[in-house]
Amino acid sequence: MAVYVCSLKLSTPQSIPADGAYHVVRFPFGAAEPSDSWNMHQVGQPDGAQVTNWATDDRAGLIWPAREGWGHLYGMVQWEAGGYSELRDQFVRDPLGLTDDPMNTTATDHRPPSPGLQCFTKSHGIWVYPGTPIALRVAHDDRQDRALVCAEFKLAIHA
DSSP states (O other): OOEEEEEEEEOSOEEEOSSSOOEEOOOOOGGGSSBOTTOOSOSBOTTSOBOSOTTTOGGGGOBOOSSSEEEEEEEEEEEOOOOOSOEEEEEEESTTOOSSSOOEEEEEEEEOOOSSSEEEEEEEEEEEOTTSOEEEEEEEOOSSOEEEEEEEEEEEEEO
């Protein structure tokens, strides 16, 4: 059995708007990412699009599975301290509506804040397909934009 892994890490703070909507967490490419030996997170995307600025293009948050199989998703988010009453995160198939597969969310968590830095992890298993990208999305209910100070998003496909 082979395991196909893509491991992404954000260590540059990313501002998330105070609009209550979910936002794709964007990740840098190349040497800034921990592991992508199966080319599931590339500047040149499988549908022909090119990401020119990972920090502003939501496509930089997509993992395009290298093959069909049982996928185990892992996420980690760390929010700056703020005036939240709720923090949200979820995994989603095709969050940008790029394929014929309708957007499909899973493993949605709504969390109350704790004092100080907000640190959360999650994992969830789903079936993944090469033509359907997946992403990690987050939301908050503070009155002002808030930063994710660190995030990770990982996919392991067991095939």
